[in-house]
Amino acid sequence: MRSQEQYVQDILDAMEKLEQGDPALNKLASYLYQADKRLSDYLEKLEKFTQLIKPTLQETQEAGKLLEQIVLLVFKGLKNVQSIKSFQSAGPQYDLLVSGNDVGWLQVCKLLYMDISQRDIVIEAKATKSPLPDKQFARLCSIMDLNLKGSGLGIFFTLNGATGFPEPGNSRQRSIRDCRLRQIIFHAKTNKMIVVLDKMIYLN
Secondary structure: OOOHHHHHHHHHHHHHHHHOOOHHHHHHHHHOEOOOOOHHHHHHHHHHHHOOOOOOHHHHHHHHHHHHHHHHHHHHOEOOOOEEEEOOOOOOOOOEEEEOOOHHHHHHHHHOOOOOOOOEEEEEEEOOOOOEOHHHHHHHHHHHHHHOOOEEEEEEEEOOOEOOOOOOOOOOOOOOOHHHHHHHHHHHHHOOEEEEEOHHHHOO
16 A cells, blocks of 8 residues: 555656656646536537527627636636636626636646746637637737736637638748737737637537
């Protein structure tokens, strides 16, 4: 039978390997997340919306609320989350602020390449048919730079990506512009990253 000292040593050895970026510990990610059983139903409903040719304003608003609910459930599945602040009004100008402080959350930060001094995640959900415009991308850059200095990662959940990003099936770009250009400049300036997820990622 293993002693308590051996268990402690195993934990310390694993943390040292993680600190060194050992690729073998990438499988640790699967232990830090547990998907909510309700997600599949919500994703099916959202997929039906994406198949509409000309959705009404009401349908678009309902899809927006549905996407916000999906995002909330996604981040509730992260283990060691200490705080999830959900905003329904336009005041804060973002939908979720996810944060943690314990050892487990620090490992989440390492796996997401976040600085431990900037370990909050800011999320916006945009259920519009058109790609995310540069103006909205710039707004989140400003919020993370000026108002949420403890944030290290911003995530847009969208249906059709953002302007300037490669379209599905097109991996080569001759020029960098719009949101993609702003993403690169913002990361170079602040060492913070903003990523854009579209329906091709979470609906497939």
